[in-house]
Amino acid sequence: MPSITTVVAQALHTAATVLREEAPQDGLVFRELWERVLARNPRLEADWASAVDESPQENKTPFKDYVNRSAINFVRAGWLYRGNRRWQLTGLGADALDGWPDPVDFYAEAGRRYRRWERQQHLVTVAVTALEKLPDEGHWVALKELASAFDVDPGVLGPVLRGTRPPGWYLALGEDGQAGAGLPMWPFERDQWRSLLAEEGLLDEGRSSVDTVRALPDQRMPVWEALAAATQPPGEAETDDEELPRQLWIIRGVDATTGVPLIRGPWRDDSVVTLDTGFQPPTLAARDLESVRRVVEAALPATAPSRREAVARELDAFLNRMRKGDIVLSTDGFDTYVGVVGGPATHGAERLERPVDWRNLNKPLDFFKDLPSGLSGVVQDADSQVLEATEYAETVLALIGDMPRTASLPTGPAVLPDATAELAEALHMPDATWLQDCVELLRATPQLIFHGPPGTGKTYIALALARHLAGASSATNVRLVQFHPAYAYEDFFEGIRPRLAGKQDGDEGGGLGYDLVKGPLRKLADEAERRPAEVFVLVVDEINRGHLAKIFGELYFLLEYRTERVHLLYGSDDGRGFRLPPNLYILGTMNTVDRSVAYMDAAMRRRFSFVELHPDVPPVDGVLDTWLRGRAEERGEDPAAYDDSYVRLFREVNRLLAETSPGDHSFRVGPSYFMQDLAHAGDGALDRLWRTQIIPLLTEHHWGDTIDVEAVYGLGVLRDRLGIQPPSGDGTGSAAS
DSSP: OOOHHHHHHHHHHHHHHHHHHHOTTTOEEHHHHHHHHHHHOTTHHHHHHHHHHHOSSOOOSOHHHHHHHHTHHHHHTTSEEEETTEEEEOHHHHHHHHHOOSHHHHHHHHHHHHHHHHHTHHHHHHHHHHHTTOTTSSOBEEHHHHHHHTTOOHHHHHHHHHHHOOTTGGGEEOTTSBTTTTOOOOHHHHHHHHHHHHHTTOBOTTTOOSSOOBBOGGGBOOHHHHTHHHHSOTTOSHHHHTTSOOOEEEEOOBOTTTOOBGGGTHHHHHTEEEEEOSSOOOOTTOOSHHHHHHHHHHHOTTSOHHHHHHHHHHHHIIIIIOOTTOEEEEEETTEEEEEEEOSOOEEOSSEEEEEEEESOTTSOEETTTTSOHHHHHHHHHOOSSEEEOGGGHHHHHHHHTOOOOSSOOOOOOOOOOOOOHHHHHHTTOSSSHHHHHHHHHHHHSSEEEEEESTTSOHHHHHHHHHHHHHGGGHHHHEEEEEOOTTOOHHHHTEEEEEEEEEOSSSSSEEEEEEEEEEOHHHHHHHHHHHOTTSOEEEEEETGGGSOHHHHHTTHHHHHHOTTOOBOOTTOTTTTSOBOOOTTEEEEEEEETTTSOGGGSOHHHHHHSEEEEOOTTSTTGGGHHHHHHHHHHHHTTSOGGGOOOHHHHHHHHHHHHHHHHSTTOTTOOOOGGGGGSGGGGSSTTHHHHHIIIIIHHHHHHHTTTSSOOHHHHHOHHHHHHHHTOOOOTTOOOOTTOO
């Protein structure tokens, strides 16, 4: 029996064969190609249906769509080009058909090449973006030089350019200007290359022939001359720079011999800031953190990994993230100096340098008197040479009298909206008073816990309130996590996670690698820090089921002191410390049957406000009644004459619980049990609910007691006591449970 992979491999191999034999130059639209594939191999659809049935994984994707998506492997391998809705086999693809005649081998090799591209995807994207700058410039570049400049495998970059054909793809040539850079080509591909180079004025007629196309050798440019605009770190292009918000950077530097701050000497005298490395720093080709890491690892092989990571982050910030027009701040004792970055980084033997226009050399700010406490705390605690503190950029600009740019940073603080009547109605509450109390509590303390018995709607209300507070951004600004006994700091905030490290040119595992992975709180906090005018809410369900001290770690302190910073366990705060942004709110829920609020430690209880949701207390006490009236009205019935038997049963169960457990206020049954579809799905519905949910819940509560749960709480017993007749066909009577 063929597998899904085998059937897809056969379909794509057949498609490539059809393109080579029937439409090599013009290609085919997929609809027509698919018809020819099925005509050549009529068993494919039956084999697909059998493979899907036998697969342990559910697959509802139509066969044709599955094949269409899987063809991306062939595009990234350079074997297939899809443009203007047509599929076209490249010369590389035709060569691959000869090299791997077996369909499964053919498909597997495309997958291996796709994974090679995937591992270098970001670097390839940067190289392609740079190449797009070339059209209309009258130059070409060598493919191998372009790949080397961006640390890309030329065996990956060349085929990707052939398969995707971005702007300028035809300007990456062989060392002697030869089109195709030695890779297989169809004759019509050579003709296309000839036409494109001629349009650019680059075709070398004298060195070209029927079988060879070459560009003019004197029009070849070194990569970083030809792509000067692309070498600038992101945001330094003059056209974009003024549209970006200004960043604030704290820069430290001391003379290695005297220990004197550099702002007292060369930085002041030469109007610069520098970053000393002790080794040849990365070139402008290292345009992302991963590239900088490789340079640092090669230069400092004997240095501890944590220190190498810190150095790499500093270099990446100085080289790639800092932009012209950003603000830099440096200190000499309590004297604080502020300047504006004047241009891109330049290279020395063992350092990087940027020009800076220092604005207050003759009138330094006082570290303690002039800087806001939050910023002075960052500067004081910083243990790295370069760190970002952009949230204070506008404050510093105001201190030195510099006008902000047109596109300023988003302003805060975020404002919590009031509760509305619409929200109360959606939650079946009589008015918004109770909800507004919750909003006021969050305005005073940004952590709130809903606690109460099961079924009182704690999670439902928490999510509804969170989405109301976040407003239009609730889809991205609200996240839900659930605590449990095995949940830890590493799951909640951040932690080291293993990953399979693939081999360089295959698809088999090459051992384990380790990454620092952000958890839900860290991700949401980072987003909240970047967007201070928006409300972010983290909902923690079953918060008391986790080991809170273990989960929160050093974040315990930040729950109460939102303006302060702490250094993180894994050092990912880049030396500047981490804080919980004031626009991040936490809503927790806890089931008091599992553990009483009193069992939480005092430190945690002090950091949260607690609001009870209890069946005997508003607003929960009237929710079921309101919900049932609304349901009757939706059916066109008189809401004043609705069947109140559910409300009576609900109240009777809780009355009996109060009698049998007079000292336990925490255990009651919430109305949510009676508001689910299971309770209203025709005759016998309530009986099923009672047998499968209510009785098991009450049995657990009375575990170890002498109470006969069936005799006290059985549905038939309660109906008899309350005079409630079961619906026709329900099958329950006085003897029923």
